Amino acid sequence: MTGALAADPSALAAAAPVVGAALALLIPHARASWLFAFAVMAAAAVVAIDAAARGALVSAGGAAMFSTALVGLSAALCLFAGAGLVREFHAPAAPYAAALALCCAGGWMAALLSRDWIGFALAVEVAWLAGTGVAALGDARRGALNGALRMLTSGGVSAAFMFLGVGLIAHATGTLEIAALAHGAGADASIAGLVLVLLSLSVKTALAPLHSWAGGVMGRAGAAPAMLLVVVGTTGALAAMVRIGAAAASAPHLAGAVEAAIAALGATSVAICSVQAMGASDLRRLAIYAFASQAGCVLLSVSLGSPAGFAAALVQTFALTAAMLALLGAAAAMREASFDALDGLGRRHPLAGAAVTAGALSLMGAPLTIGFLGRWRLIEAAVGAGWWWVAGVALVSSLAAVFYGGRLIERVYFRRAAVVAERDRDLWRTLTAPVLAAAIAAIGLGVEPSILLHASTQAAASIFGTAP
Amino acid sequence: MTAPALLAGLVLAIALIASGAVGAFTTANALKKVGAIAVALGGALLALALLQAPNLALIALVAVSFAYAVVGVALAVRLQEAYGVIETDEIDAADEQDEPRGPRP
Numbered sequence: 001m002t003g004a005l006a007a008d009p010s011a012l013a014a015a016a017p018v019v020g021a022a023l024a025l026l027i028p029h030a031r032a033s034w035l036f037a038f039a040v041m042a043a044a045a046v047v048a049i050d051a052a053a054r055g056a057l058v059s060a061g062g063a064a065m066f067s068t069a070l071v072g073l074s075a076a077l078c079l080f081a082g083a084g085l086v087r088e089f090h091a092p093a094a095p096y097a098a099a100l101a102l103c104c105a106g107g108w109m110a111a112l113l114s115r116d117w118i119g120f121a122l123a124v125e126v127a128w129l130a131g132t133g134v135a136a137l138g139d140a141r142r143g144a145l146n147g148a149l150r151m152l153t154s155g156g157v158s159a160a161f162m163f164l165g166v167g168l169i170a171h172a173t174g175t176l177e178i179a180a181l182a183h184g185a186g187a188d189a190s191i192a193g194l195v196l197v198l199l200s201l202s203v204k205t206a207l208a209p210l211h212s213w214a215g216g217v218m219g220r221a222g223a224a225p226a227m228l229l230v231v232v233g234t235t236g237a238l239a240a241m242v243r244i245g246a247a248a249a250s251a252p253h254l255a256g257a258v259e260a261a262i263a264a265l266g267a268t269s270v271a272i273c274s275v276q277a278m279g280a281s282d283l284r285r286l287a288i289y290a291f292a293s294q295a296g297c298v299l300l301s302v303s304l305g306s307p308a309g310f311a312a313a314l315v316q317t318f319a320l321t322a323a324m325l326a327l328l329g330a331a332a333a334m335r336e337a338s339f340d341a342l343d344g345l346g347r348r349h350p351l352a353g354a355a356v357t358a359g360a361l362s363l364m365g366a367p368l369t370i371g372f373l374g375r376w377r378l379i380e381a382a383v384g385a386g387w388w389w390v391a392g393v394a395l396v397s398s399l400a401a402v403f404y405g406g407r408l409i410e411r412v413y414f415r416r417a418a419v420v421a422e423r424d425r426d427l428w429r430t431l432t433a434p435v436l437a438a439a440i441a442a443i444g445l446g447v448e449p450s451i452l453l454h455a456s457t458q459a460a461a462s463i464f465g466t467a468p
Numbered sequence: 469m470t471a472p473a474l475l476a477g478l479v480l481a482i483a484l485i486a487s488g489a490v491g492a493f494t495t496a497n498a499l500k501k502v503g504a505i506a507v508a509l510g511g512a513l514l515a516l517a518l519l520q521a522p523n524l525a526l527i528a529l530v531a532v533s534f535a536y537a538v539v540g541v542a543l544a545v546r547l548q549e550a551y552g553v554i555e556t557d558e559i560d561a562a563d564e565q566d567e568p569r570g571p572r573p
């Protein structure tokens with residue numbers, strides 16, 4: 001392991017959370033264990049961001065490093081917020097939840113950095129099972145167990161397809177190395193294997209129509225697990241899909257078929273989940289369906305198979321993560337996920353209201369938000385490639401987001417609360433930093449996007465081995 | 469292994485995965501769901517063996533199957549403790565009673 005870390009220091013970003021998880025179990029105090037988990041995750045995020053910024057030797061490629069840094073950063077913010085939400089857990093279970101949250105984030109980071117298919121599949125399953133554990137532990141209500149069973153069922157079946165796909169790819173290429181895809185052997189079996197792996201990851205990204213677990217879990221899970229599952233879990237799975245798309249894009253004999261499969265998955269998810277988000281019955285369900293709809297746009301960007309498309313995908317993934325953290329963090333501050341809790345939030349709780357507004361505006365792709373930047377880059381790349389229908393789907397997704405995001409803003413500023421809930425100052429104290437950081441990122445990086453654009457362009461260019 | 473034998477074996481493995489998937493999503497009993505997941509993962513193990521995947525892949529899949537079984541049984545036990553049943557239709561009904569669905573926005 002020491003040799004691996006010396007060869008590729010970014011591996012420390014994936015190893016630290018797993019080691020930290022074991023240590024978090026030893027801390028009996030609930031809030032202290034979550035704060036320790038935050039410290040470990042923050043250190044891992046710093047390593048990942050540093051490696052991404054320096055363009056350090058990363059075998060998985062620049063796009064994977066960009067996503068690893070994003071997952072690490074968002075996981076650190078979630079864990080900090082989680083320290084304020086420990087009351088959701090039974091006290092003896094809180095350290096286990098902190099350890100599982102670290103394993104979830106570490107698993108997705110390891111999957112993004114993995115060089116071989118077995119490491120990739122194992123890391124994905126560790127992350128998914130850890131997420132299932134957090135969902136099961138995360139609420140005093142018994143409904144959380146029912147949601148966790150749904151996750152286990154979907155995850156178990158998708159794991160079978162993942163390993164079948166890995167077997168086909170290994171049979172076709174004669175090795176377990178992901179980079180061997182580019183060598184050109186066994187195209188048909190490799191394509192079948194890659195499609196199976198992508199289908200398996202679609203389940204974990206909650207892409208329609210393979211997202212049967214999502215509504216049930218989000219409706220029943222507590223605030224902290226809901227935030228972790230969306231901001232870290234589904235974002236990690238989406239980033240893993242982008243990584244698989246990047247691996248296929250570097251293999252010309254596979255690219256066409258795999259990009260067609262990714263485009264089909266993306267367009268289907270945009271169509272179905274936009275409708276579901278408009279009809280969602282509470283804020284957490286709205287968040288997961290909105291995520292799946294916008295993740296469809298990310299996949300459409302990947303399906304373009306060009307550096308511009310991958311850069312757009314990375315910007316949109318960043319925008320989506322910031323919007324979800326702002327929305328779900330504000331929902332956690334209200335201590336309930338019903339739409340009624342949003343009524344009059346702008347007057348009762350101006351900062352939480354501003355966070356919901358920033359998240360909703362970014363989801364809509366409103367100008368001067370990071371969501372607009374991502375959507376603009378997608379449309380630019382799609383028109384450049386002559387894929388006009390992709391630009392059309394992106395516009396339809398934005399129009400749907402105006403509908404469901406507009407509803408949130410209308411409730412925050414234009415309705416009066418029927419029942420005024422007591423403000424929990426202790427809870428808001430820990431939620432302020434992560435929620436406002438996400439809201440400021442959603443707006444600030446839309447106004448001054450040069451750092452993000454440079455990072456995403458450089459990461460996308462590394463996939464194709466060209467200078468930015 | 470000859471090509472027809474490999475093909476027949478793969479068809480059997482895919483049939484196992486498919487039957488496991490159908491069973492996991494259609495049965496209402498939590499323990500039967502865990503059993504169905506094990507059948508699906510067993511099908512994947514058979515496929516990996518037929519495709520002569522490296523031993524590391526087989527060991528990894530066995531470990532993943534074991535982890536799913538352990539977490540699944542633990543969840544079934546907790547469901548029995550919390551609801552008194554492990555039938556998901558009854559559990560869904562109990563959840564509806566706990567939190568009746570509110571009006572849509």
